[in-house]
Amino acid sequence: MHRLKQKAVSHIVRAVLALACCSLFACAHQKPVVQDQLVVEQLRLRITKVRHAVAETRAVISSSRGAPYLPELHMRLAELLSEEARYHYMVAYEREQRSTKALHVPQVRFLKEKAISTYESILTRFPDSTLGDRILFNISHEYRELGEFDKMKGALNKLIKNYPDSAYRGEALLVLGDFYFDKMKFGRSQQYYLDIIKLKQGPLLGLSYYKLAWVDVNVGNCKQALNHFEGAIKAARKAEQEGHKRKKKKRKKLGAQLKGKFAIPEPEEGGHSFAGHKSVDVQREALVDLTYCYAQERKPDKAVKYLKGLAHTREAYVAALSKMANRYALIEQPRGAAEVSRELLRLAPDEEDRLDDARLLHTAVTRMKDYSMVGEDVQLIMKVVRRHLLRPQLKKSAGDLLRNEFELVVRDLATKSHEVLMNKDVKGSAWSKHTVSAEQIALAYRAYLDAVPNSKYKLEVLQNLSDVLMEGKQFLNAGHRYRQVAKLLEKDPPRKDPVSVKGKKEPAVEIDPKVAREQRLKLRFGALYSAVVAYQATLESDATRSHFERASARAGLRNAGxxxxAVGVEDKERAKKIKFAIAQSYYDEGNYLKAIDLLTAVAYEYPVDEQGKAAVHMVLDSYRTINDISGLINVGRRFIATGSPFGQDIKAQVTPIVAAAEQNRLDELSLAASGEQVGGMEVLLAFAERYKDTDLGERAMLSAFIAARAGGNTSQLYSLGEQVIKRFPSSDQVGGVVSTMGRAAASRFEFDLAIRYLEQAASLNSEQRGGLLIAAGELREQLADTKGASRNYRDALRASGEVAARADAAAHLASLIEREEPASSVVKLLRPLCDPPDPEVSSRLGLALLSTGKVDESEEHFRIVVESSIAATPSAQARANYGMAEVMLKMLEDYQAPREIDAIEELIGIVDVVLQSYLAAARQADPVFSQAALARMARAAEIAADKLDNVKLPNELSEEERNLVKTAMSNRAAQLRNDRNDILAECAQRARSSFLLDEAGRACINNTAPVEDPVRFHALSTRVKVKVSGVEAARDRLSKKPDDLEALREVGQAYLDAGDAHGARLVLGRIIEAGGGSDDLNLLGVACYQAGDLMGALDAFRRAKETGSGAAVRNLATICKELGMKKFAQELMEDAPSKGSGRLLKGGGR
Amino acid sequence: MRAIALTVLSLALLSCTFEVQRLSLRDPRLPIEALRWLADTEDDVAVARARVYDAKKQLARLESYLDRLEDTEVFPKSAGSEAVNVSKAFLYYTEERVELKEMELEGAGIALKLAQDRLTQVRAETAMRYDLAVYEMESIISDVETRKKEVAKIQFDIEEQRATVEKAADTLWVTYGHYVGKGKTTDAFWEFGSKVEG
Known part of the structure; x- marks a missing residue:
């Protein structure tokens, strides 16, 4: 049992598998194709459905007796019947294979009549129904379709009459208008259309205008027709816009309703569709249809703009253009045809018609001879052709034909336009309003080359294009194209049947290959030269070109040139221009190094030509631009050198440039050398070396000298100075150089060297000889070399031509001599120098004369100073006033009053004059003579008092009178003695405070009036000449910075330590000028003391004391002791600060 | 004790380190004058470096020119002895110019080193002036001075070489003048000249 079961199961499984396989096989069969239903079948289906609807409506009607909507139900029934009739008609139409619309279909008539009776029953049964107008319109519609036009008209007229406000009224009028239009009764139809317009019903307004326009067309009133077409378009557009607005508003309302809940949209307000009219796009139809009248009435050149302005869609615009093109072609209006076909080629879809448009454009343009848009035309044509050629279905043979046809067309356009351009005098046709431009022709040629790159006329077209670009001032592109021409000519042999550049065929000629080659070469060189000219024009014409364009032009120029x-051409003139252009291109580019080489080559090859001359200047300018002034000088010198090939005119122009450059270079190098620039001096020296035998070399050497001075490099300064003296001994700058060296040495306190250079400079520089010698003499005098100083001053005196200079020299000499030699020598020296009078000389000479007892002569000289209008120095004034007072005192001393009363009065007067004279002298700015005047004034008071005491009275006076006079004289003498004490006290006070402890000062402090003139001029002690070493670094610092206090101190200390007090005195004096402190003043005092300048030492110590120097006080005390003023010294020590630093004099102590 | 001594020694070594540390131009411890000084010196280094770059470029361009010249017969031998002379003069002139450019490059390199040494000096001085670090200034200053002398020397040498170049130019153009004066062709020279090198 179990086994049976197993077997059964296995069988079942097998069966199932077999079935599955079968089913799989079945599925594997091809799926049957489901075809669309036939139209007739669809219509039948609809008929069935309508019949169902009719039956259902009837059922509803039967069950709605008395209902208020019963008219609507009947209305619906009638409409359904009419619909069924329509379907039957369509079935018949389809069965007849749509061959005709005039069909005899019994069902249709039966159903339509049934519908009409239904409509009429409504009117009868429900006369008050609001559906009356619609029913009448529907009845008229049915009658029209049944061909019963009278009944139709009756229904429509009834509608028009009974329902003046009905929405169907306009439609009814339109139907009637159309009816009469079809019957060619244009007057009646026009009336109906005008009635519609009066209604101003939006949707029908445009249509009625449109119909009216057609009425006008039919009656031959094109002008009016155009207006109506325009009106139709406008009305339709307005209606469309209103419709959009309505829709938008409706959408908005609907949106608001839908926010809260779902709602069924309401039907369109006043919206009823009218079969047969709604489908007409009035705007499009009117636009297309108006072309007929436009071509007749309006200007063709405005056609495109006109249509574009009215068109509402691209499709309508293209349709109108297309019709317009046909119309213009038909009436042979080339202007309009060209404009319209051009627009069509731009905008219209890629269709077969475009080729016709292209042909039309070509025909129109060539007929007009208006090539003002030839470039664009060719582009448009070739664009259409290319698109056409890309069509896969196009056969090769047809394509070749097309290509050949249009290659000819565009070449014809381009070459003819070129011909017009070249023959500007030739008048165009009546249609050609615009002149042809080179740009357009170039565009045409370019378009041609782009479209037909392998044209056999490529060379000619390229040549034409290049010429046109040149004509159009598109030089860069012209250059490029000329190079293309040259490249073609490099490879291609000339064709045997050349076509001329203007498209005119020339007779074919058999050309010998050699001649052909020569011809090709000639053409090639012509093209290359033209390219160079074009590129040059590019670079010259427009400065605002971009960098890229300029670079491109330069590269092209060089390449073409x-x-x-490269080959070598006989035309030398062209070769010259090309060479210059190549060189100039580097110059313009800023590649000056190369420009210099090539421009120089041009200059040497064509030295007398315009290019050569220009090249010379450009070479110089190149050097200037790269700031290679050295190069400029060198090349300039080469240009102007004897034997150079350049003319005198160029040499005359270059010479000042070179001179300016030399100066410029020198200034530049000098500036670099004198500044911080490392190596600047070396470069300047190298420059000087290079031009060593020239003026430039001399100037360079001098500049280097100046730079060394400015840089404080004294060793170099001396070295360069020596070289200048050696190399250029006759230079007028040598004297200045040596004097500079002398001053530099003086500023470094290299005294002997300074004196040597100053004296050498004096011998070389006659103009400044006196001054230089005086400077040397001053230095010698300060160093106690009185003989040398005297020699210098005397030489200066001999050398000085001018009075002032001589006086200066004389004053120096006098000052020196009055220290060293007796007064008689001074008189001898200065007396010849007093004509004309000089205050300096006269004041000194007066004192010398006074010393030698020549009082009267001295008085004359003092008066010159005191009373003269010539400005005198304070020192001269002080000397003169003092001398004058001394003269007066001498007169007082010598005065022996006779025994006369007048003589006594005279004595008293003399005393007053003497005292007044000293007072005036004491008020002068020179402290020495001021102090001496005070001391001597005290002496004058003593003498005067004695004189008054001892005066002998006249004998004729009575006793009483004698007593009276005697008493008066005694009183005056007593007063004078009191004055004397006061004056001495004042003088002593001054001497103490100023430490002017000369003879006068000391006398005052000792309360003694000096019996003789106390003014003495002390000579310095003999200098100990030693070599000061180890201060070179300090001196170098001083060369760079003369006020370097540390360096000055280092040098001053070195001099002092070495025992050269005279030298130290000068250095320390400079320190004080530079702002030294109390220690420096003290040290200066020490140096002065050691050099024998006692007054200088006292003054320096005093000033140091005032700044709190204890050492200075001690040193002052030391000197006071030496001068025998122990008490004063003691007083000083009592007030001396306990602490302090500073050098002390021998004998001083801390 | 030993540890203390080592610490002191290491601190001393740190404070007197030979390597001069860079100072930031935004270092708040430095006043504006010091920062300006540092910035100027750093600018000098940048300028010197740019000059080296320029000199290299110019040298490369001129070397390329020389290479082309050596490979080209700019004045055909067929034109006679004048052509040979002018060719030689042109070659010599170009070689001397290359030599000059080489020296200028060398000079620019030394100037760059000087600028760098100066920057080191300025950094060290600034750091010491504002108590930021301590350096051994003597060797730094000595380096700068040595470098200055090197610059001065190369400048002198460059000027001398410039004179040599200008003499070579004189010779070249006199020779060229003779050559063209005899109506010999220069077309090959111009074809050579129309090509841009580098």
């Missing part, structure tokens, strides 16, 4: 010159 190089190719031209």
């Amino acid at each position: 190089g190719q031209y010159l």
Whole structure:
């Protein structure tokens, strides 16, 4: 049992598997194709459905007796019947294979009549129904379809009459208008259309205008027709816009309703569709249809703009253009045809018609001879052709034909336009309003070359294109194209049947290969030269071109020029221009190094030509631009050198440039050398070395000298100075150089060297000889070399031509002599120098004369100073006033009053004059003479008092009178003695405070009036000449910075330590000028003391004391002791600060 | 004790380190004058470096020119002895210019080193002036001075070489003048000249 069961199961499984396999096989069969239902079948289905609806409606009607909506139900029934009739008609139409619309279909008539009776029953049974107008319209519709036009008109007229406000009125009028239009009764139809317009019903307004326009067309009133077409378009557009607005508003309303809940949208307000009219796009139809009248009435050149302005869609615009193109072609209006076909080629879809448009454009343009848009035309044509050629279904043979046809077309356009351009005098046709431009022609040629790159006319077209670009001032592109021409000519042999550049065929000629080659070469060189000219024009014409364009032009120029010159051409003039252009291109580019080489080559090759001359200036300018002034000088010198090939005119122009450059270079190098620039001096020296035998070399050497001075490099200064003296001994700058060296040495306190240079400078520089000698003499005098100083001053005196200079020399000499020699020598020296009078000389000479007892003569000289209008120095004024007072005192001393009363009065007067004279002298600015005047005034008071005491009275006076006079004289003498004490006290006070402890000062402090003139001029002690070493670094610092206090101190201390007090005195004096402190003043005092300048030492110590120097006080005390003023010294020590630093004099102590 | 001594020694070594540390131009411890000084000196280094770059470029361009010249017969020998002379003069002139450019490059390199040494000096001085670090200034200053002398020397040498170049130019153009004066062709020279090198 179990086994049976197993077997059964296995069988079942097998069976199931077999079935599955079968089913799989069945599934594997091909799936049957489900075809669309036939139209007739669909219509039948609809008929069935409509019949169901009719039956159902009838059922509803039967059950709705008395209902208010019963008219609507009947209406619906009638409409369903009409619908069924329509389906039957369509079935018949389909069965007849849509061959005709005039069909005899009994069902249709039966159903339509049934519908009409239903409609009429509604009107009868429900006369007040609001559906009356609609029913009448439907009845008219049914009658029209049944061909019963009278009944149709009756229904429509009834509608129009009974329902003036009905929405169907306009439609009714339209149907009637159309009816009469079809019957060619245009007057009646026009009336109906005008009635519609009066209704101003939006949806029908445009249509009625459109119909009216067609009425106008039919009656031959194209002008009016155009207006109506325009009106139709406008009205339709307005209606469309209003419709959009309505829809938008409706959507908005619906949106608001849907926010809260779901709602069924309301039917469109006043929206009823009118079968047969709704499908008409009035705007499009009107636009397309108006073309007929436009071509007749309006200007063709405005057609495109006109249609574009009215078109509402691109499709409508293209349709209108297409019709317009046909129309213009038909009436042979080339202007309009060209404009319209051009627009069609721009905008219209890629269809077969476009080729016709292209042909039309070509025909129209060539007929007009208006090539003002030839470039664009060719582009448009070739674009259409290319697209056409890309069509896969196009056969090769057809493609070749097309290509050949249009190659000819565009070449014809381009070459003819070129011809017009070249023959500007030739008048165009009546249609050609615009002149052809080179740009357009170039565009045409370019489009041609792009479209037909392997054209056999490529060379000619390229040549034409290049010429046109030149004509259009597109020089850069012209250059490129000329190079392309040259490249073609490099490879291709000339064709045997050349076509001229203007498209005119020339007779074919058999050309010898050699001649052909020569011809090709000639053409090639012509093209290359033209390329150079074009590129040059590019670079010259427009400065605002981009960098890229300029670079491109330069590169092209060089390439073309190089190719031209590479082979060697006989035309020397062209070769010259090309060479110059190549060189100039580097110059313009800023590649000056190369420009210099090539421009120089041009200059040497064509030295007398315009290019050569220009090249010379450009070479110089190149050097100037790269700031290679050295190069400029060198090349300039080469240009102007004897034997150079350049003319005198160029040499005359270059010479000042070179001179300016030399100066410029020198200034530049000098500036670098004198500044911080490392190596600047070396470069300047190298420059000087290079031009060593020239003026430039001399100036360079001098500049280097100046730079060394400015840089404080004294060793170099001396070295360069020596070189200048050696190399250029006759230079007028040598004297200045040596004097500079002398001053530099003086500023470094290299005294002997300074004196040597100053004296050498004096011998070389006659103009400044006196001054230089005086400077040397001053230095010698300060160093106690009185003989040398005297020699210098005397030489200066001999050398000085001018009075002032001589007086200066004389004053120096007098000052020196009055220290060293007796007064008689001074008189001898200065007396010849007093004509004309000089205050300096006269004041000194007066004192010398006074010393030698020549009182009267001295008085004359003092008066010159005191009373003269010539400005005198304070020192001269002080000397003169003092001398004058001394003269007066001498007169007082010598005065022996006779025994006369007048003589006594005279004595009293003399005393007053003497005292007044000293007072005036004491008020002068020179402290020495001021102090001496005070001391001597005290002496004058003593003498005067004695004189008054001892005066002998006249004998004729009575006793009483004698007593009276005697008493008066005694009183005056007593007063004078009191005055004397006061004056001495004042003088002593001054001497103490100023430490002017000369003879006068000391006398005052000792309360003694000096019996003789106390003014003495002390000579310095003999200098100990030693070599000061180890201060070179300090001196170098002083060369760079003369006020370097540390360096000055280092040098001053070194001099002092070495025992050269005279030298130290000068250095320390400079320190004080530079702002030294109390220690420096004290040290200066020490140096002065050691050099024998006692007054200088006292003054320096005093000033140091005032700044709190204890050492200075001690040193002052030391000197006071030496001068025998122990008490004063003691007083000083009592007030001396306990602490302090500073050098002390021998004998001083801390 | 030993540890203390080592610490002191290491601190001393740190404070007197030979390597001069860079100072930031935004270092708040430095006043504006010091920062300006540092910035100016750093600018000098940048300028000197740019000059080296320029000199290299110019040298490369001129070397390329020389290479082409050596490979080209710019004045055909067929034109006679004048052509040979002018060729030689042109070659010599170009070689001397290359030599000058080489020296200028060398000079620019030394100037760059000087600028760098100066920057080191300025950094060290600034750091010491504002108590930021301590350096051994003597060797730094000595380096700068040595470098200055090197610059001065190379400048002198460059000027001398410039004179040599200008003499070579004189010779070249006199020779060239003779050559063209005899109506010999220069077309090859111009074809050569129309090509841009580098």
